[in-house]
Amino acid sequence: MSKMPNFVSTTNACKLCKPLGATLAFRGIEGTVPFLHGSQGCATYMRRYIISHFNEPMDIASSSLGEKHAIFGGGPNLKQGIKNVTEKFHPQLIGIASTCLTETIGDDLPQLLNEYRAMTQGESGIPLLVSVSTPSYSGTHMEGFHAAIRELVKALTKETEERTNELAILPGLLSPEDIRSLKDISGRYKVPFTILPDISETLDGPALLEYEKIPRGGTTIQSIEKLGSSAAVIELGWTIAESDSAGLLLKENFGLEHHRLGMPIGLRETDKFFKTLNHITGQSTPAVYENQRGRLIDSLADGHKYVFGKRAIVYGEEDLVIGLTSFLAEIGVQPVLCASGGKSGKLEAAIKEVCKGLVSETPEIAEGMDFYEIEKLAAELKPDILIGHSKGYQVARKNNIPIVRVGFPVHDRIGGQRILHIGYQGAQQLFDTIANTLLEKKQRESETGYSYM
Secondary structure (H helix, E strand, O other), X not given: OEOOOOOOOOOOEOOOXXXXXXXXXXXXXXXXXXXXXXXXXXXXXXXXXXXXXXXXXXXXXXXXXXXXXHHHOOHHHHHHHHHHHHHHHOXXXXXXEEOHHHHHHOOOHHHHHHHXXXXXXXXXXXXXXXXXXXXXXXXXXXXXXXXXXXXXXXXXXXXXXXXXXXXXXXXXXXXXXXXXXXHHHHHHHOOOEEEOOOOOOOOOOOOXXXXXXXXXXOEOHHHHHOHHHOOEEEEEOOOOOHHHOHHHHHXXXXXXXXEEEOOOEHHHHHHHHHHHHHHHHOOOOOHHHHHHHHHHHHHHHHHHHHHOOOEEEXXXXXXXXXHHHHXXXXXXXXXXXXXXXXXXXXXXHHHHHHHOOOOOOOOEEEOOOEHHHHHHHHHXXXXXXXXXXXXXXXXXXXXXXXXXXXXXXXXXXXXXXXXXXXXXXXXXXXXXXXXXXXXXXHHHHOOOOOOOO
């Protein structure tokens, strides 16, 4: 049964804000500048979180509204801001997300952008403008992320009578390393993937001699325009609302074969991902991945005695929590709490499904959680390990519980952008990290210590 907090206020939320997710989605589009219609503080807060995780520069433009704009409206600031960004950055597209302030005062963002388009009609160098409604009080960063992807597809994808062998992949908020892994899979199958969004370079780029105002890489606008001609679309994420699903939009508007899968974390979910690719392409799983699968199974047998029966609290984005819980159940770890700040209403059923027949007791499952409540439950449930992002560090520290950092944000360690979560190799790295984290605690707390297992 889902356990709900017995208080009204939120203390250290287990989620981030909706427009932050939209800015991450927009950053994965080639030649795009994310733009917040709201106060400067919103952009500063989001830049801080994104930079600390990815260790990359992150520009987020803002209409910089103040007190007077809450009364008179933010339209003039928005239009001037778009003009300034166009002149300074020369973007192909500006992705504009609303904020709590502009939604509360009632700014009609689509209408304001139509007015700007009319003002600049006939001028050269005017970028495409795509907007998304993302007040923080209406959801999490993941809902903002998915809503932005849907708006990009809605605004840019064009009608076509042709069909290609290309696949549209809507991966959700994965790491740049995860996206690079999907590109490798595309190469092995020799089938082009259009990955939307693609942050593999825009948020994890090489060192350059000169600073690029807009980082190279990202999903091209031309490839988004042609998504309607894809052979099929694979959308990762069980908890995506239908109203935010770009995959369903492609199915409804262009007749694409739509496959909704969980994040391919662990053995079973990765098997399902490759099975789907094989169905669409008519191919067999490439030998390299069969070998990775075999090595993973071998390592699970080797290390099973070190992880079996351990108790874990898993927290973070709903779909990541589902994927991690599925993997923990496979390796014999007992999830005792699966917590998320999201409120999709789909978490409980998904967790029970991935745990079916593999765990001795159904974990507590909680939506709309914050870390105040997670800490209280941690004291009662006595887990051996926490698995989630860096916002759980204080819970781990106070209760002397080791923590494995995954997902977003990881802002107290380097390399968050290089964590591989998906596929057989991602499961292999995750298993090794979990096992070694448990062994390290046991070794550290041993009275005599040991240097050989």
